[in-house]
Amino acid sequence: MREIEALRLVATGCCDAEIAGRLGISESTAHKHVESARRRLNAKSRAELAALGVSLALASPTAVERKITAEAPRMAYSGHSHK
Numbered sequence: 001m002r003e004i005e006a007l008r009l010v011a012t013g014c015c016d017a018e019i020a021g022r023l024g025i026s027e028s029t030a031h032k033h034v035e036s037a038r039r040r041l042n043a044k045s046r047a048e049l050a051a052l053g054v055s056l057a058l059a060s061p062t063a064v065e066r067k068i069t070a071e072a073p074r075m076a077y078s079g080h081s082h083k
Helices: 002-011 016-023 027-040 046-059 063-074
Strands: none
Touching (some): 002 016
8 A cells, every 4th residue: 555655755755756665656646645545644743643653663563554555445535536
């Protein structure tokens, strides 16, 4: 799941351009993955998302995956198509 990879990179202090380069995706796509993870985890800011990513990673290497997967069904339909 790219959101998880993006979250891990945000937690290490990477910006969207760095995330894009490391994942081989566009900067816009990297930003979308970061924002999707932020919404799913109810983080109010990128800094809060990074802190959450760090705290989850410290608890368990797979804690981030479990948290995002658990939050996924709560995501409401936004009306945007995902192509």
